[in-house]
Amino acid sequence: MTLKSKIILLTVIPLLLATAIITYLGITHAQSLTQQELALYEQRMIETRKQSLKDNVAIAMSAIRPILEDPSLTTAQAKLQVRRLLTGLNYNEDGYFFAYTLDGVNLVHPTQPNFVGQNLLEFQDREGDFLIKNLIEAAKSGGGFHRYIWEKPPQLIQEDKLSYVVLIEPWGWMMGTGIYLDDIYRDLDAAQTSMNKNISNSLFTVLFILGLTVATVLLLGLFINLREHRLADERLKKLIKRFIRLQISERRKFSRELHDGINQLLVSSKFRIELVGNKLRKGIHQDTIQADLEQAEQVIEQTIREVRQISHHLRPTLLDDLGLEAALIGLLEQFSERTQVSVQHQFTLNLDALAEEVEITLYRLSQECLTNIEKHANAKSVAIKIWLQKDALHFECKDDGRGFNPEENASGIGVFNMRERLELIEGEFSIDSEAEFGTTVRALVPREIAMSGAQSEPT
Numbered sequence: 114m115t116l117k118s119k120i121i122l123l124t125v126i127p128l129l130l131a132t133a134i135i136t137y138l139g140i141t142h143a144q145s146l147t148q149q150e151l152a153l154y155e156q157r158m159i160e161t162r163k164q165s166l167k168d169n170v171a172i173a174m175s176a177i178r179p180i181l182e183d184p185s186l187t188t189a190q191a192k193l194q195v196r197r198l199l200t201g202l203n204y205n206e207d208g209y210f211f212a213y214t215l216d217g218v219n220l221v222h223p224t225q226p227n228f229v230g231q232n233l234l235e236f237q238d239r240e241g242d243f244l245i246k247n248l249i250e251a252a253k254s255g256g257g258f259h260r261y262i263w264e265k266p267p268q269l270i271q272e273d274k275l276s277y278v279v280l281i282e283p284w285g286w287m288m289g290t291g292i293y294l295d296d297i298y299r300d301l302d303a304a305q306t307s308m309n310k311n312i313s314n315s316l317f318t319v320l321f322i323l324g325l326t327v328a329t330v331l332l333l334g335l336f337i338n339l340r341e342h343r344l345a346d347e348r349l350k351k352l353i354k355r356f357i358r359l360q361i362s363e364r365r366k367f368s369r370e371l372h373d374g375i376n377q378l379l380v381s382s383k384f385r386i387e388l389v390g391n392k393l394r395k396g397i398h399q400d401t402i403q404a405d406l407e408q409a410e411q412v413i414e415q416t417i418r419e420v421r422q423i424s425h426h427l428r429p430t431l432l433d434d435l436g437l438e439a440a441l442i443g444l445l446e447q448f449s450e451r452t453q454v455s456v457q458h459q460f461t462l463n464l465d466a467l468a469e470e471v472e473i474t475l476y477r478l479s480q481e482c483l484t485n486i487e488k489h490a491n492a493k494s495v496a497i498k499i500w501l502q503k504d505a506l507h508f509e510c511k512d513d514g515r516g517f518n519p520e521e522n523a524s525g526i527g528v529f530n531m532r533e534r535l536e537l538i539e540g541e542f543s544i545d546s547e548a549e550f551g552t553t554v555r556a557l558v559p560r561e562i563a564m565s566g567a568q569s570e571p572t
Contacts, residue, residue: 385409490514
C-alpha cells in the first residue's frame with residue numbers, strides 16, 4: 114500500500130467512525146425522544162379520556178338524581194326507572210352505562226343484556242383481572258378509574274377499556290361507564306410508525322451524505338494524486354534540464370580549459386621538443402639545447418598543475434584522500450592564509466559518513482561561499498557550521514562583511530550554481546543578507562538523503 118493510499122485511509126476511516134458514532138448516538142437519542150413523546154402523548158390522551166368519563170358519569174348522575182329525589186316514587190319504581198334510564202343512555206358509537214350491586218350482580222348492561230341478573234363478582238378478563246371486584250372497590254373509595262379488557266361492540270372484540278365508577282349510595286349500587294383505548298393505541302402506532310419513518314429517512318440521508326463525502330474525498334485524493342504526479346513529473350523534468358544544463362556548462366568549461374590551457378601547453382612542449390631535435394641534428398651548441406629543454410620542462414610542469422587543477426574542480430582529491438571534514442578544514446586554512454580573514458568551523462557530526470553526492474555538494478557550496486566572500490564581502494571573519502537536527506542536515510556559512518540585497522543579486526551565476534546543486538539532491542537553499550551587516554548562506558538536506566550511517570548527534 115502506497116503512502117498516499119494510507120493517507121486517504123487515515124482520512125476516510127476516522128470520518129466513517131465519527132459518522133457511525135454520531136449517527137448511532139443520534140438515532141438512539143431520537144428513539145429515546147420518540148418513546149418519551151409517545152408516552153407523554155398517551156398520558157395526555159388518557160387524562161383527556163378520564164376527564165371525559167367523569168363528565169359523562171356526572172351527566173348520568175344529573176339525569177337520575179330527580180328520580181332519586183322524587184318522593185312520589187317507591188324504591189322499586191325508582192330503581193326500575195333508573196335502570197331504564199341508564200339502559201337508554203349512550204354516547205358516541207360505543208359509549209354506554211352499566212350498574213352492579215355491591216355483591217356483583219349486574220343490573221344494567223345495554224350491549225350484553227344476557228349479563229343482567231348474573232353475579233359477575235368472580236369474573237376475570239383474559240389477563241386474570243377481577244374487574245368487577247376492582248370496579249366496586251374503586252366506587253367504594255369515592256369514585257375511581259380501572260383499566261381492564263372487555264368486549265367492544267358491535268363485533269365484541271376484546272380491547273383495552275378504561276372505566277370510571279361511582280356509588281348510588283341510597284341503594285348501594287355501583288354505576289359507571291367506560292371508553293375503549295384501541296383508538297389511542299392506533300394513534301400511537303401511527304405516530305410511532307411516522308417517527309420511525311422519519312428516523313429511517315434521516316439515517317438514509319446521513320448515509321447518502323456520508324457516501325457523497327467519502328466519494329468526494331476519494332475523488333479529491335485522486336485529483337491531488339494526479340496533480341502531484343504531474344507536478345512531480347514537471348519538477349523532475351526541470352531538474353533533469355537543470356542537471357543537463359549544469360553538466361553542459363561543466364563540460365564546456367572543462368573543454369575550454371583543455372583547449373585554452375592544457376592543449377596550448379602541450380603544443381608548446383611539442384614545439385620545444387621538436388626544436389631541440391632540430392638543433393641536435395644540426396649540431397648546435399649544447400647550452401642552447403639545455404635552455405630549450407628546461408623551458409620544455411617548465412611547460413610540462415605547468416601542464417601537470419593545470420591537469421591537477423581541472424581534476425580538483427571535477428572532484429577534489431582531498432575528499433577521496435582525507436574526507437570531507439579534512440578537505441573543508443584545508444579549504445578554510447588556505448582561504449585564511451590567502452586573505453588574512455579569521456575563519457572558524459563547527460562540525461557536530463561525522464562528515465565522512467555523508468552520502469557521496471552530499472559531500473561534493475557541501476564542499477562546492479563552501480568553496481563558492483568563500484570565493485564570493487573573497488571577491489565581494491571585505492569580511493574580517495567567516496564561520497562555517499554543519500550540524501544534524503531532527504530530520505535534516507543543516508549547513509551555514511556566515512561572514513561579517515559588507516552584505517548586499519539578495520533580491521537584487523539573487524540571479525548571479527554563483528548563487529544560481531549553489532541553488533542548482535542543492536535542488537539536485539532535494540535540498541533547500543536560502544541567503545540572508547543586509548548591507549553592512551554581513552551575509553548568511555544556509556542549506557538544508559533531508560536526513561535520509563544526507564546520511565549513510567552518521568554516528569554522532571548534534572550537541
